[in-house]
Amino acid sequence: AQTVTQSQPEMSVQEAETVTLSCTYDTSESDYYLFWYKQPPSRQMILVIRQEAYKQQNATENRFSVNFQKAAKSFSLKISDSQLGDAAMYFCAYRKTGNQFYFGTGTSLTVIP
Amino acid sequence: DVKVTQSSRYLVKRTGEKVFLECVQDMDHENMFWYRQDPGLGLRLIYFSYDVKMKEKGDIPEGYSVSREKKERFSLILESASTNQTSMYLCASSTSGPRMYNEQFFGPGTRLTVL
Numbered sequence: 001a002q003t004v005t006q007s008q009p010e011m012s013v014q015e016a017e018t019v020t021l022s023c024t025y026d027t028s029e030s031d032y033y034l035f036w037y038k039q040p041p042s043r044q045m046i047l048v049i050r051q052e053a054y055k056q057q058n059a060t061e062n063r064f065s066v067n068f069q070k071a072a073k074s075f076s077l078k079i080s081d082s083q084l085g086d087a088a089m090y091f092c093a094y095r096k097t098g099n100q101f102y103f104g105t106g107t108s109l110t111v112i113p
Numbered sequence: 114d115v116k117v118t119q120s121s122r123y124l125v126k127r128t129g130e131k132v133f134l135e136c137v138q139d140m141d142h143e144n145m146f147w148y149r150q151d152p153g154l155g156l157r158l159i160y161f162s163y164d165v166k167m168k169e170k171g172d173i174p175e176g177y178s179v180s181r182e183k184k185e186r187f188s189l190i191l192e193s194a195s196t197n198q199t200s201m202y203l204c205a206s207s208t209s210g211p212r213m214y215n216e217q218f219f220g221p222g223t224r225l226t227v228l
Contacts, residue, residue: 045219
């Protein structure tokens with residue numbers, strides 16, 4: 001069974017600082033995709049960033065980047081220059097061949113002004 | 114702009130009522146999903162559908178059923194609502210096939226309270 005673990009239920013960061021959210025996953029597959037989603041308070045879940053397992057290069061999207069360690073089955077999200085609008089619940093997700101996604105339990109990020 | 118819509122943002126029902134949650138997507142996606150979101154438990158898959166009239170059980174299907182008569186619409190049915198089904202329900206859709214890098218697109222959610 002595939003499992004995704006987010007060990008940090010809550011995190012906080014000072015505005016303009018950098019924060020890293022952790023995610024580990026369990027799989028026996030070699031080809032899969034990983035995603036980070038953001039769910040702002042009372043708003044729709046949206047994609048932040050994605051990573052293809054066969055690519056060694058870490059994905060980046062503006063202030064968001066990942067540290068993908070395939071052997072360690074680790075997929076952390078780094079948010080640089082944190083902004084108030086980054087405050088949200090963040091979910092890590094895994095998708096292998098097929099249609100199903102597997103989500104972690106989420107990390108609630110607070111940004112302190 | 115791609116869109117997944119859900120019929121209600123907030124819903125209050127009584128124990129024993131039959132409840133319908135509707136989800137519509139305009140992206141011609143093959144796959145549609147229903148999740149339940151509870152604090153500390155993340156998103157748990159109830160059912161998903163990879164084609165019209167097709168459905169697969171997820172991790173927590175008990176007490177729920179689904180219907181997909183048209184490609185764009187996926188309904189979640191609570192046959193006899195119970196208080197432990199009070200939760201946030203999220204609908205999502207995605208493409209199939211080799212484009213696995215494509216993400217799921219989510220609706221705004223329906224917060225259901227069963228009294």
